[in-house]
Structures are given as structure tokens and as C-alpha cells.
Amino acid sequence: MTAAGQVYEDLRGLLLSGSFEPGTRLTEADLTRKFTVSRGTIRSVLVRLVQEGYVTSEVNRGVRTRSFTLEEAADILEARETLEAALAGKAAERATGEEIAELRRTLAEMERAQERGEGARYSQCNRRFHQQVKEAAHQATLARTYDTLLYPLVMRQYRNISARHPRAGSLHEHQAILLAIATRNPEAATAAMRHHVGSARRALRLDEERGR
Numbered sequence: 001m002t003a004a005g006q007v008y009e010d011l012r013g014l015l016l017s018g019s020f021e022p023g024t025r026l027t028e029a030d031l032t033r034k035f036t037v038s039r040g041t042i043r044s045v046l047v048r049l050v051q052e053g054y055v056t057s058e059v060n061r062g063v064r065t066r067s068f069t070l071e072e073a074a075d076i077l078e079a080r081e082t083l084e085a086a087l088a089g090k091a092a093e094r095a096t097g098e099e100i101a102e103l104r105r106t107l108a109e110m111e112r113a114q115e116r117g118e119g120a121r122y123s124q125c126n127r128r129f130h131q132q133v134k135e136a137a138h139q140a141t142l143a144r145t146y147d148t149l150l151y152p153l154v155m156r157q158y159r160n161i162s163a164r165h166p167r168a169g170s171l172h173e174h175q176a177i178l179l180a181i182a183t184r185n186p187e188a189a190t191a192a193m194r195h196h197v198g199s200a201r202r203a204l205r206l207d208e209e210r211g212r
Contacts, residue, residue, distance in 0.1 A: 012049065016153065025061075025063070028046070053066065054066060073157070073158055077154060083145060083146045084146065086137075088192065094137060094139075095137075106132060107175065109125045110125040154204075
């Protein structure tokens with residue numbers, strides 16, 4: 001992988017993990033020091049991230065991390081709900097035995113993290129679980145479309161920081177998804193994932209912001 005490719009992956013990962021607040025300015029000088037690469041490399045990475053919608057670039061304001069209107073956020077989360085439910089249904093049809101075993105291992109880690117009150121660890125395993133479901137679907141077109149969504153940035157902007165983490169019911173919802181996939185029940189997997197993603201959406205501050 002080229003230097004620009006590696007910086008792109010690393011910076012994109014930081015953006016998706018919520019390491020930057022919405023509207024944070026990203027300067028070439030700061031990023032050059034952070035990643036120890038040339039300004040030209042950083043410039044090419046930022047251009048790519050702007051094109052893909054992860055950051056915005058405006059005259060006299062520079063490059064900033066993305067923020068979303070309520071309408072944009074709602075549209076993205078609605079699309080995520082539909083796509084991820086479809087991926088779960090396909091995973092129930094197409095997952096290999098080893099892929100199901102990997103999902104079981106990840107869920108076991110989530111259970112241990114919840115018992116120990118390790119919220120960050122739970123979140124990490126949660127992201128891995130969803131990635132594994134996507135891969136187990138073996139549906140490249142759905143996966144590519146899903147990957148273009150910027151829902152982690154929406155979640156970061158509209159999360160309710162006062163809410164319990166992990167959210168009550170989250171672990172049981174993941175258990176239901178895994179059970180449906182493991183028993184080869186596409187309809188149940190689709191419904192379980194839709195319920196799970198919908199519950200996560202409803203836990204955000206979207207409705208609260210609309211009322212202001």
C-alpha cells in the first residue's frame with residue numbers, strides 16, 4: 001500500500017471512530033505532523049475524503065469534519081436499517097460454518113465486556129460483529145452500498161452521551177441476530193437486524209433535536 005493509501009485508511013478510521021467532533025478543522029500542518037508524511041500526501045488524502053463525503057471543504061473555512069442536518073441524518077440511518085437488515089438475511093442463507101463460529105466468538109466477547117462494564121471494548125466488538133455479518137452475507141453489491149454510508153459520523157454527532165452504554169437490550173438483540181443466522185432463518189435475521197438498528201436509531205437525539 002502507498003503512503004497516501006495508508007494515511008487515507010488511518011484518517012478515515014479515525015473519522016469513523018468518532019475521534020473528531022463534528023465541524024473540527026483539519027489542517028495540512030497538523031496532519032503532516034501526525035502521520036509524518038508530506039503535505040502533498042495529506043492534500044491528496046483530503047481531496048479523496050472530500051469527494052467521498054467524510055469531510056467538507058469551503059473557501060475561507062478549510063477542511064472540516066462532516067456534520068449533518070436532521071434530514072440528512074434521518075435519511076442515512078433509514079438507509080442503514082434497510083441495507084443491514086438485507087445483509088443479515090443474506091448471511092442467514094450464505095454464512096459458512098466458520099463465519100458463524102466467528103460471530104459466536106465475538107458475541108461471547110461482548111457478553112464478557114458487558115459483565116465487566118467495559119464500554120469501549122463492547123463497542124469495538126459490536127463494530128466487529130456488524131462487519132462479520134456483512135462479510136458473511138457474501139453480497140458484494142449490498143456491501144459496497146452499505147460501506148458508502150456515513151452512519152458512524154451521524155451516530156457520533158447525535159449520540160446521547162447521558163444514555164447508558166451499552167444500550168439496554170443491545171446484547172439481547174445481537175443474540176437474536178446470531179440465533180437467526182445460525183439457524184438459517186433469513187426472515188428472522190432480517191427482522192432481528194432491523195429491530196436492532198432501529199432501536200439504536202431511536203436511542204439517538206434526533207427526535208429531541210427536532211423538538212427544539
